[in-house]
Amino acid sequence: MSEHRIVILDPQPAYRVGLRSILEQEPGVSVVGEVGDDGLGDGVLANHGPDLVMADLEVGSLPGHHLVSWIREEVPSARVFIHTAGFAIGTLFTLLRSGISGFATKNVNSDTVRYGVRAVLNGELFICVRDPVGGAARGLSEARATSQKPVFSSALQELTPREREVFELVARGYTTHTIGTVLAISHRTVENHRSNIMRKLSLHSQIDLVLYAARLGLVDL
Numbered sequence: 001m002s003e004h005r006i007v008i009l010d011p012q013p014a015y016r017v018g019l020r021s022i023l024e025q026e027p028g029v030s031v032v033g034e035v036g037d038d039g040l041g042d043g044v045l046a047n048h049g050p051d052l053v054m055a056d057l058e059v060g061s062l063p064g065h066h067l068v069s070w071i072r073e074e075v076p077s078a079r080v081f082i083h084t085a086g087f088a089i090g091t092l093f094t095l096l097r098s099g100i101s102g103f104a105t106k107n108v109n110s111d112t113v114r115y116g117v118r119a120v121l122n123g124e125l126f127i128c129v130r131d132p133v134g135g136a137a138r139g140l141s142e143a144r145a146t147s148q149k150p151v152f153s154s155a156l157q158e159l160t161p162r163e164r165e166v167f168e169l170v171a172r173g174y175t176t177h178t179i180g181t182v183l184a185i186s187h188r189t190v191e192n193h194r195s196n197i198m199r200k201l202s203l204h205s206q207i208d209l210v211l212y213a214a215r216l217g218l219v220d221l
Contacts, residue, residue: 004121006047007033009040009055009071010083015106015177019054019083022110024178026118035059045074052121056106057091064091068098079120083113087129092207102126129207156216158200171204171213 006023008031010016016034022209023029033048040060045053053071057064064082071080082095092103102120104113108128116126142219159167162183174195180187204210 003028003030004010004050004052005030005032005050006052006054006117007031007035007050007078009035009053009059009210011037011056011059012019015056019113021138022113023117025110026114029117029121043074045071045078049060050075050078051081052081052117054081054083054117057086063096065098068100070097072099081117081120081126092127101105104125104128127207127211129205159197163193163197163200167197167209170194170197171210173210 006029008016008023010017010019013034013036016036020031020034023031030081032050033045035044036110037060053075055067055071057067059066062070068080068082071078079101080099081104082100083102083104083106085106087105095103101124102116103126104116105128112128116128121128156164157165165183166179169182174182176187176190179185179190198204198209201212203212
């Protein structure tokens with residue numbers, strides 16, 4: 001089995017060392033470079049020839065999607081896995097459009113990080129975020145999502161026509177106020193529909209709902 005080469009981009013030396021120790025517990029994985037703010041420059045990634053670049057959004061001075069573009073220019077064949085502290089759903093969508101293959105917040109556990117890296121190296125999409133108030137980590141791998149599509153489709157049939165309308169509008173990023181205006185219903189009614197949707201589909205967060213809709217082809221990421 002050939003060894004997968006990984007480069008870590010992170011502004012904190014201690015974190016780079018810790019992440020290296022986590023990643024190298026995964027069989028067939030080798031961290032071939034650790035780069036901080038002072039090491040970024042033309043050719044730095046290409047010199048290592050990585051299969052995967054794990055990058056913190058805080059490294060360097062580039063906005064997230066520009067950082068991803070720079071990585072892809074440096075090593076077009078490498079997959080990009082963003083491993084960062086903060087999370088905003090709008091930022092995640094921008095990063096997905098920029099071509100990342102993986103995303104995880106830094107408060108997920110080490111087993112999740114290794115699982116995510118393996119999924120990405122196997123050609124899957126992996127996303128895992130943790131609620132900042134301590135909710136359980138939520139993950140997605142493209143292969144699992146594909147195999148579950150029939151289940152998702154049948155579950156969606158449990159929604160009423162109005163709940164389906166609210167579901168699609170929420171997934172497209174509309175606010176509660178806007179949905180209420182569009183559908184000519186009160187904000188409280190929108191929230192009630194949203195709660196019913198989350199319960200019926202066994203979803204736990206906004207990102208769960210949007211990813212669910214994306215898997216059904218209702219929205220594009």
